Amino acid sequence: MAELNELSAIEAARRIESGDLTAEALMRACLERVAERDETVRAWAHLDPDQAIAGAMAADAAGNPGPLAGLPVAVKDIIDTADMPTRHGSTIYGLNRPNADAAVVTQTRQRGGVVMGKTVTTEFAWRNPGPTGNPHNAAHTPGGSSSGSAAGVADFQFPLAFGTQTAGSVIRPAAYCGAVGFKPSVGTHSREGVKELSNYLDTVGCFARSVEDAAFFDAVLRGGAPAALDGFDTTPPRIGVMVPFRIEAETAALDMLETVWRRAEAAGAAIRDVPSSTDFEALADLQTVVMTGDSGRALEWEYARHPERLTRFYRDNIALGLAMADGALAAAKARADKAREEQAALFEGVDVLLTLPAPGEAPLGLGFTGDPLFNRVWTILGWPCVTIPAGSGPNGLPLGAQIIAPAGEDARALAAAAWLEKALD
Amino acid sequence: MAELNELSAIEAARRIESGDLTAEALMRACLERVAERDETVRAWAHLDPDQAIAGAMAADAAGNPGPLAGLPVAVKDIIDTADMPTRHGSTIYGLNRPNADAAVVTQTRQRGGVVMGKTVTTEFAWRNPGPTGNPHNAAHTPGGSSSGSAAGVADFQFPLAFGTQTAGSVIRPAAYCGAVGFKPSVGTHSREGVKELSNYLDTVGCFARSVEDAAFFDAVLRGGAPAALDGFDTTPPRIGVMVPFRIEAETAALDMLETVWRRAEAAGAAIRDVPSSTDFEALADLQTVVMTGDSGRALEWEYARHPERLTRFYRDNIALGLAMADGALAAAKARADKAREEQAALFEGVDVLLTLPAPGEAPLGLGFTGDPLFNRVWTILGWPCVTIPAGSGPNGLPLGAQIIAPAGEDARALAAAAWLEKALD
Numbered sequence: 001m002a003e004l005n006e007l008s009a010i011e012a013a014r015r016i017e018s019g020d021l022t023a024e025a026l027m028r029a030c031l032e033r034v035a036e037r038d039e040t041v042r043a044w045a046h047l048d049p050d051q052a053i054a055g056a057m058a059a060d061a062a063g064n065p066g067p068l069a070g071l072p073v074a075v076k077d078i079i080d081t082a083d084m085p086t087r088h089g090s091t092i093y094g095l096n097r098p099n100a101d102a103a104v105v106t107q108t109r110q111r112g113g114v115v116m117g118k119t120v121t122t123e124f125a126w127r128n129p130g131p132t133g134n135p136h137n138a139a140h141t142p143g144g145s146s147s148g149s150a151a152g153v154a155d156f157q158f159p160l161a162f163g164t165q166t167a168g169s170v171i172r173p174a175a176y177c178g179a180v181g182f183k184p185s186v187g188t189h190s191r192e193g194v195k196e197l198s199n200y201l202d203t204v205g206c207f208a209r210s211v212e213d214a215a216f217f218d219a220v221l222r223g224g225a226p227a228a229l230d231g232f233d234t235t236p237p238r239i240g241v242m243v244p245f246r247i248e249a250e251t252a253a254l255d256m257l258e259t260v261w262r263r264a265e266a267a268g269a270a271i272r273d274v275p276s277s278t279d280f281e282a283l284a285d286l287q288t289v290v291m292t293g294d295s296g297r298a299l300e301w302e303y304a305r306h307p308e309r310l311t312r313f314y315r316d317n318i319a320l321g322l323a324m325a326d327g328a329l330a331a332a333k334a335r336a337d338k339a340r341e342e343q344a345a346l347f348e349g350v351d352v353l354l355t356l357p358a359p360g361e362a363p364l365g366l367g368f369t370g371d372p373l374f375n376r377v378w379t380i381l382g383w384p385c386v387t388i389p390a391g392s393g394p395n396g397l398p399l400g401a402q403i404i405a406p407a408g409e410d411a412r413a414l415a416a417a418a419w420l421e422k423a424l425d
Numbered sequence: 426m427a428e429l430n431e432l433s434a435i436e437a438a439r440r441i442e443s444g445d446l447t448a449e450a451l452m453r454a455c456l457e458r459v460a461e462r463d464e465t466v467r468a469w470a471h472l473d474p475d476q477a478i479a480g481a482m483a484a485d486a487a488g489n490p491g492p493l494a495g496l497p498v499a500v501k502d503i504i505d506t507a508d509m510p511t512r513h514g515s516t517i518y519g520l521n522r523p524n525a526d527a528a529v530v531t532q533t534r535q536r537g538g539v540v541m542g543k544t545v546t547t548e549f550a551w552r553n554p555g556p557t558g559n560p561h562n563a564a565h566t567p568g569g570s571s572s573g574s575a576a577g578v579a580d581f582q583f584p585l586a587f588g589t590q591t592a593g594s595v596i597r598p599a600a601y602c603g604a605v606g607f608k609p610s611v612g613t614h615s616r617e618g619v620k621e622l623s624n625y626l627d628t629v630g631c632f633a634r635s636v637e638d639a640a641f642f643d644a645v646l647r648g649g650a651p652a653a654l655d656g657f658d659t660t661p662p663r664i665g666v667m668v669p670f671r672i673e674a675e676t677a678a679l680d681m682l683e684t685v686w687r688r689a690e691a692a693g694a695a696i697r698d699v700p701s702s703t704d705f706e707a708l709a710d711l712q713t714v715v716m717t718g719d720s721g722r723a724l725e726w727e728y729a730r731h732p733e734r735l736t737r738f739y740r741d742n743i744a745l746g747l748a749m750a751d752g753a754l755a756a757a758k759a760r761a762d763k764a765r766e767e768q769a770a771l772f773e774g775v776d777v778l779l780t781l782p783a784p785g786e787a788p789l790g791l792g793f794t795g796d797p798l799f800n801r802v803w804t805i806l807g808w809p810c811v812t813i814p815a816g817s818g819p820n821g822l823p824l825g826a827q828i829i830a831p832a833g834e835d836a837r838a839l840a841a842a843a844w845l846e847k848a849l850d
Contacts, residue, residue: 248737281732281733281740284737284740284741285740285741285743285744286744288744288745289745289748293748307706307707308703308706312709312798315709315710316709316710316713318710319710319711319713319714320713320714320717320749322753323714323718323749323750323753324745324749324750324753325748325749325750325751325752325753326750327750328748329748332748373737
């Protein structure tokens with residue numbers, strides 16, 4: 001029998017609702033796991049066990065508190081919480097305690113979730129990492145920027161977590177840690193109370209250990225019923241295999257991808273090769289321009305007032321962003337808008353695209369969270385992305401497979417990912 | 426007795442002029458060294474031994490061919506040569522054979538130097554490295570972008586070489602390889618025929634194995650007599666010790682720097698602590714803005730016509746540079762102009778500054794040539810910089826000590842470096 005902390009979110013919620021389990025017992029099991037593992041994984045920017053237990057007890061006391069039923073939810077530390085610090089991975093915010101919860105935190109709490117604590121993020125959700133190690137081998141990066149959320153979910157410290165993605169900050173760490181990561185269509189969830197990096201790119205997403213759990217959490221946040229994941233039960237998905245930037249991929253990752261599509265084909269999926277478009281090269285450039293220009297504007301206060309507390313990477317990038325012409329930034333966004341329409345043709349004849357979520361396994365070392373190149377174009381296109389675990393590489397670290405659907409077709413992305421998850425099982 | 430290839434440039438020229446040695450014999454000795462070492466050090470982008478020997482024989486045949494007397498000179502492969510390929514470290518220029526020599530190559534040849542071959546550069550003298558390894562341990566980077574010139578001089582493959590510096594491309598590789606590197610005041614040597622990266626920053630410099638040799642080569646290029654290096658014989662220099670970005674330095678490098686100034690003090694130098702200015706943080710940002718903006722403009726053709734042959738780093742940076750407002754770039758340069766005047770006050774009461782040329786030893790791996798942070802501000806200030814070898818670190822790799830003088834005071838920088846070289850001997 002699985003330990004309580006290993007229960008899926010849906011199973012745990014079901015048991016709590018049926019009276020078999022209390023939110024408090026579940027939280028205590030998660031905290032025990034944290035006590036065992038925190039020295040190694042270091043996923044937390046803030047965790048007060050008493051506060052977490054009090055939250056779970058309050059959920060129990062409230063009776064039927066909503067669909068999240070008292071489940072522990074970990075929150076990336078660039079998302080505001082009124083009862084916990086929110087440090088954005090920066091000493092500039094070392095003493096920051098927001099006055100209010102972010103919109104997605106409010107939704108989580110209103111629908112029965114218990115904010116367990118705040119998870120480690122890189123500095124303002126970009127490059128400079130925190131202390132988190134990969135739960136499969138803590139000498140390797142967990143990826144970033146949503147490092148703690150990805151590592152902690154994969155390490156069975158909590159069933160659900162929030163992340164955000166501006167380049168590859170949900171999908172890549174999920175793949176590196178062997179978790180499921182979901183980045184919805186851009187604009188899906190409110191960014192109110194989420195530290196802005198790029199108003200064009202930032203997308204709130206989530207982590208879980210199954211597609212079903214991620215879909216459940218996402219649906220609760222949307223305020224609707226969980227998406228039906230059986231969309232491909234009778235007719236398996238038509239999958240286009242597309243690997244932009246293939247030259248940057250590790251052999252093990254490419255081999256894994258072939259295994260994945262062959263299994264999918266064996267399970268009934270129609271597989272088609274979608275040639276990698278050279279447009280993607282230019283779109284990656286565009287993502288850099290938008291992210292740098294936007295972040296310079298978003299972090300202008302920090303740069304002006306606390307320059308000495310920004311790492312060199314950020315100083316350089318903010319300086320570049322501020323030097324960018326407003327017109328050039330607007331033109332880049334206009335080109336991205338156009339690409340969002342034009343590139344939709346990639347889905348001609350296929351339901352979803354299958355691609356790599358990262359170049360390969362999590363790199364050695366905690367100084368660099370890995371290359372987001374395999375995420376950046378999907379992010380600027382604003383399309384829904386799901387990554388699922390798909391075996392491991394030569395170092396015994398997880399590999400992933402990423403499913404992409406057209407803008408707004410989030411339910412389709414999740415259904416296809418769930419179908420593939422079963423096919424690989 | 427030293428092997429011929431280990432002779433100093435000055436000694437070799439003296440022997441050739443006196444008839445003790447031929448340029449051909451010297452070139453053959455250098456080529457023998459290359460034959461032994463090239464598999465390990467891989468300093469060359471182009472080397473045709475027959476061509477090199479023919480050049481030396483022609484110098485011998487010409488009789489007294491000028492002050493360089495038939496010495497082998499290695500040329501960084503972003504500097505045009507009419508008789509050799511000039512590839513700029515990029516496949517875009519894989520078949521490029523310029524029509525004419527660059528101005529500094531013309532000067533070299535007119536004054537008796539023999540261009541031995543072209544040395545490995547990173548892609549367009551910025552980030553993406555070539556195959557060169559550090560001659561002290563080829564698993565470590567030689568630094569860059571003037572990788573082959575620094576490694577080959579230090580490895581006794583040639584006595585003199587050209588490099589260029591836009592961020593830290595002369596001083597850092599010289600320090601990593603245990604060579605002497607000299608970056609003159611900006612604007613000293615012609616950049617005609619040198620692939621442009623930044624018209625504000627690019628500076629042609631040189632490598633040798635002693636300050637005296639570097640000063641000799643530099644003086645020949647200026648068309649004058651070698652600078653007098655005995656300026657501090659009777660009154661040792663007043664040295665200001667200043668370490669901007671100290672927090673980024675390795676302990677071994679900081680310890681070495683203390684050893685250096687203590688020995689200088691023991692040898693009679695007046696030592697003063699010059700507090701690190703926080704202005705340097707902003708000047709480093711400014712260097713990034715200028716280098717990125719300028720390089721976007723300098724490489725616009727390559728980006729427009731051969732985008733698929735640029736590495737991701739360059740694509741991103743050129744895209745950022747092109748998105749930069751002309752006004753912002755001009756304003757950055759105007760601020761740098763102003764800083765060149767204001768920061769001159771750092772020399773109040775001292776002749777030169779002593780600082781680190783790099784954060785420490787050459788990093789492990791050939792994928793990254795190391796951080797130019799300890800060079801970037803001196804480069805944007807346009808001041809003359811000399812680095813000399815100063816012991817080794819925990820991995821047995823060279824450390825360096827960098828001497829900086831005010832704008833135009835190149836002879837002073839060289840004289841102080843020569844004095845320090847003796848004091849450390």
